[in-house]
Amino acid sequence: MSSTKKIYIAGFGGQGVLLIGQMLAYAALFDDKEVTWMPAYGPEMRGGTANCTVCISDKPIASPVITECDILIAMNGASLAKFEHMVVPGGELFVNTGLCPNPPKRKDINVHYVDCTNIAEEKLNSNKVANMVMLGAVNKIANIASLDTMFKVFEYTLKGPKAKLIPLNMRAMEAWSE
Amino acid sequence: MKPVFEYTNAMRDKITHYCPGCSHGVAHRLIMEVLVERGELGKAICVSPVGCSITAHQYMNVDMIESPHGRAPAVAAGIKRVHPKGAVFTYQGDGDLASIGGNEILHSAERGENICTFFINNAIYGMTGGQMAPTTLIGMKATTCPAGRDLDNYGMPMRMCEIVQTMDLAVYVERVALNTPAHIRQAKKAINRAFEVQKQGLGYAFVELLSACPTNWGMQPAKAMEWVDKSMIPYYPLGQFRCPEEVK
Amino acid sequence: MAEKKLMKGNEAFAVAAIAAGCRYYFGYPITPQNEVPEYMARELRAAGGHFIQAESELASISFIYGAAAAGARCMTSSSSIGIALMQEGIGSCIICELPCVIINVMRGGPGIGSIQPAQADYTMVTKGGMNGDAHNIVYAPSTIQEAVDMIYKAFDVADDYRNPVIICVDGMIGQMMEPVVVPEFKPVLEEKDIEKVKPWALCGHKNKRDRNKINSVWLDHTELEVAINERIWPKYERAMKELPEWESKNLEGAEAVFVAYGSTARIAVEAMELLEEEGIKIGLIRPKTLWPFPDAAFDEIDKETTKVVISVELSMGQMLQDIKLALEGRYPTALINRVGGMLLTPNEIVERTKAVLGGMK
Numbered sequence: 001m002s003s004t005k006k007i008y009i010a011g012f013g014g015q016g017v018l019l020i021g022q023m024l025a026y027a028a029l030f031d032d033k034e035v036t037w038m039p040a041y042g043p044e045m046r047g048g049t050a051n052c053t054v055c056i057s058d059k060p061i062a063s064p065v066i067t068e069c070d071i072l073i074a075m076n077g078a079s080l081a082k083f084e085h086m087v088v089p090g091g092e093l094f095v096n097t098g099l100c101p102n103p104p105k106r107k108d109i110n111v112h113y114v115d116c117t118n119i120a121e122e123k124l125n126s127n128k129v130a131n132m133v134m135l136g137a138v139n140k141i142a143n144i145a146s147l148d149t150m151f152k153v154f155e156y157t158l159k160g161p162k163a164k165l166i167p168l169n170m171r172a173m174e175a176w177s178e
Numbered sequence: 179m180k181p182v183f184e185y186t187n188a189m190r191d192k193i194t195h196y197c198p199g200c201s202h203g204v205a206h207r208l209i210m211e212v213l214v215e216r217g218e219l220g221k222a223i224c225v226s227p228v229g230c231s232i233t234a235h236q237y238m239n240v241d242m243i244e245s246p247h248g249r250a251p252a253v254a255a256g257i258k259r260v261h262p263k264g265a266v267f268t269y270q271g272d273g274d275l276a277s278i279g280g281n282e283i284l285h286s287a288e289r290g291e292n293i294c295t296f297f298i299n300n301a302i303y304g305m306t307g308g309q310m311a312p313t314t315l316i317g318m319k320a321t322t323c324p325a326g327r328d329l330d331n332y333g334m335p336m337r338m339c340e341i342v343q344t345m346d347l348a349v350y351v352e353r354v355a356l357n358t359p360a361h362i363r364q365a366k367k368a369i370n371r372a373f374e375v376q377k378q379g380l381g382y383a384f385v386e387l388l389s390a391c392p393t394n395w396g397m398q399p400a401k402a403m404e405w406v407d408k409s410m411i412p413y414y415p416l417g418q419f420r421c422p423e424e425v426k
Numbered sequence: 427m428a429e430k431k432l433m434k435g436n437e438a439f440a441v442a443a444i445a446a447g448c449r450y451y452f453g454y455p456i457t458p459q460n461e462v463p464e465y466m467a468r469e470l471r472a473a474g475g476h477f478i479q480a481e482s483e484l485a486s487i488s489f490i491y492g493a494a495a496a497g498a499r500c501m502t503s504s505s506s507i508g509i510a511l512m513q514e515g516i517g518s519c520i521i522c523e524l525p526c527v528i529i530n531v532m533r534g535g536p537g538i539g540s541i542q543p544a545q546a547d548y549t550m551v552t553k554g555g556m557n558g559d560a561h562n563i564v565y566a567p568s569t570i571q572e573a574v575d576m577i578y579k580a581f582d583v584a585d586d587y588r589n590p591v592i593i594c595v596d597g598m599i600g601q602m603m604e605p606v607v608v609p610e611f612k613p614v615l616e617e618k619d620i621e622k623v624k625p626w627a628l629c630g631h632k633n634k635r636d637r638n639k640i641n642s643v644w645l646d647h648t649e650l651e652v653a654i655n656e657r658i659w660p661k662y663e664r665a666m667k668e669l670p671e672w673e674s675k676n677l678e679g680a681e682a683v684f685v686a687y688g689s690t691a692r693i694a695v696e697a698m699e700l701l702e703e704e705g706i707k708i709g710l711i712r713p714k715t716l717w718p719f720p721d722a723a724f725d726e727i728d729k730e731t732t733k734v735v736i737s738v739e740l741s742m743g744q745m746l747q748d749i750k751l752a753l754e755g756r757y758p759t760a761l762i763n764r765v766g767g768m769l770l771t772p773n774e775i776v777e778r779t780k781a782v783l784g785g786m787k
Contacts, residue, residue, distance in 0.1 A: 281481055
């Protein structure tokens with residue numbers, strides 16, 4: 001059980017929530033791990049919220065649906081308030097500082113503040129890679145994949161004219177530090 | 179001696195179950211004659227409806243499938259996609275086509291499915307025993323409107339040619355009748371044009387054939403033929419609604 | 427080895443069908459399976475095939491009925507209430523012996539219901555839905571890879587039995603992503619070869635043979651009885667011998683046995699692990715075919731230790747009925763379920779299992 005990393009990512013549509021999850025899933029795939037990605041689907045999608053679950057493991061994953069997580073990525077305040085309780089004691093919580101005015105309440109988890117929009121704008125001159133700055137932070141702390149693997153992920157997902165965005169995304173992987 | 183008339187070998191050697199005076203026999207034969215004359219009998223595939231003509235495969239010598247009620251145009255479109263060079267046609271009555279199958283007929287016309295539809299309109303449900311159809315005329319009696327179709331409950335009869343011809347890709351739409359020799363000759367020409375539209379890949383072809391149902395109308399066959407002239411044609415005018423230049 | 431790709435279930439179902447030689451797909455939008463028609467709309471024409479968004483599920487299955495009668499490999503997909511709408515057409519395919527593959531990505535019901543995962547179509551797909559004496563062959567994969575492999579095989583099974591094959595998954599398997607290996611693309615049956623391979627198909631008689639007829643009405647009812655007895659049922663008897671598939675796990679020494687299929691089986695496995703940590707040993711029978719139901723699987727249960735057989739399902743005991751028939755009274759049974767689109771969690775299964783076992787003491 002504990003060999004499975006359970007990651008929950010929540011925010012609103014347009015923040016690249018599902019994409020963060022898919023990038024993590026690709027990274028796991030390229031490292032030959034078992035992985036599932038499961039989006040919340042249905043009317044809540046239309047309502048503007050977006051969230052998904054990623055499970056990464058060395059053995060086949062039983063359930064892609066989770067009730068608790070090792071890692072929570074809260075991309076906005078509403079998601080933080082709604083899902084903070086899901087994190088297991090000692091787990092990791094990533095907070096998108098710019099959109100989470102109220103700090104988390106839990107004391108038994110490790111909280112990482114990632115001001116991803118500002119970092120993207122100031123360090124990378126692009127507000128489009130805020131989600132990738134968050135991904136980089138999660139990857140660094142939770143040790144999901146090497147930068148080599150992340151490079152492979154971007155090579156695979158950014159093809160043709162989009163390939164020129166690979167260096168920017170790679171810089172986003174390293175833009176945040178605690 | 180040169181034969182002046184031969185029974186078409188495209189009709190199988192079988193006595194039909196249709197009632198005396200019913201127009202199905204005439205319609206079957208016209209379609210079969212046209213296919214033979216066009217050299218298309220061997221590539222013809224028919225979709226029969228739910229109605230009196232459901233087992234038309236007993237009589238027509240072409241590959242044939244019985245369709246769920248009303249779905250014949252979708253079934254035929256599925257066949258045509260697999261055999262694009264086939265001469266694929268649906269043969270449907272008014273209950274099948276205008277009532278339960280209203281949606282399929284409109285969407286086949288909308289997509290311009292390259293098939294032909296032969297619509298037998300006798301203004302009544304035949305096989306189930308004379309119930310009201312969407313094409314039953316105002317005042318006309320049927321077992322489910324024993325006092326005659328009334329406007330208040332059931333509104334006005336549907337004119338399918340007029341509806342279908344609003345679809346741009348229903349390129350050939352014509353209404354004919356099967357009640358007099360002259361009308362029957364016109365009907366045969368219309369059937370031929372429909373297959374020609376399909377052969378040339380021009381779009382959807384729809385031919386409505388006003389038909390008689392003496393049994394369920396409660397009339398002698400000869401009277402029924404007159405009734406088509408007197409009552410049906412005034413409400414369902416004959417003629418071409420649309421016809422592409424290529425087949426005129 | 428072929429490349430592992432990360433794919434969404436619904437997209438993987440579509441690519442598996444194309445790989446199996448399906449070039450005809452007809453469908454109508456309904457959540458949670460919309461990625462199937464969307465993928466087909468993008469990829470099927472590129473593969474030389476035909477995609478039509480039908481005007482309704484009634485039309486979808488009728489396109490299938492026509493394309494199958496014309497000899498093509500064809501598929502449709504829908505969800506629960508959409509499959510309910512197709513029943514007349516599915517029954518027609520069965521009596522006319524027309525092969526086709528249908529994917530049902532199940533959601534809550536009855537009625538329009540909910541769009542969340544459910545397994546409440548069990549009875550509809552295995553025992554009818556359509557009128558008359560008829561069965562679908564039903565596969566229930568629990569991973570995307572298994573779904574791909576089953577769909578790939580389903581076209582051969584459908585052709586072999588000349589019967590519809592339904593792939594029954596739920597919104598969870600349809601919506602999630604998992605790594606998957608897409609099998610090799612099979613050659614496609616070309617139009618000119620159809621009449622050789624499927625001599626019953628409608629191709630036009632070319633003035634060379636009697637006309638083919640495909641009929642579903644029997645004005646002489648004695649012939650219908652003959653058709654069911656001599657054509658349809660012998661196939662089903664063969665299917666019951668050849669087709670049942672299941673996976674069993676940890677049956678030896680198990681105190682109780684879970685029976686679960688599809689996504690629910692995955693959750694049940696996690697519950698089994700939690701229970702084992704508490705010293706409670708549970709076995710699993712996972713039917714991979716829902717019809718024919720794998721009755722023989724239940725002969726493997728450990729007679730010495732097993733006290734109860736528990737159906738774990740997202741319906742009101744629909745599968746439990748088949749389990750009881752298979753058990754023929756050998757073991758008591760119990761039901762652990764959620765419905766309406768609600769999922770079981772591993773912890774809920776653990777607690778309810780303990781309650782079942784506690785009640786037996």
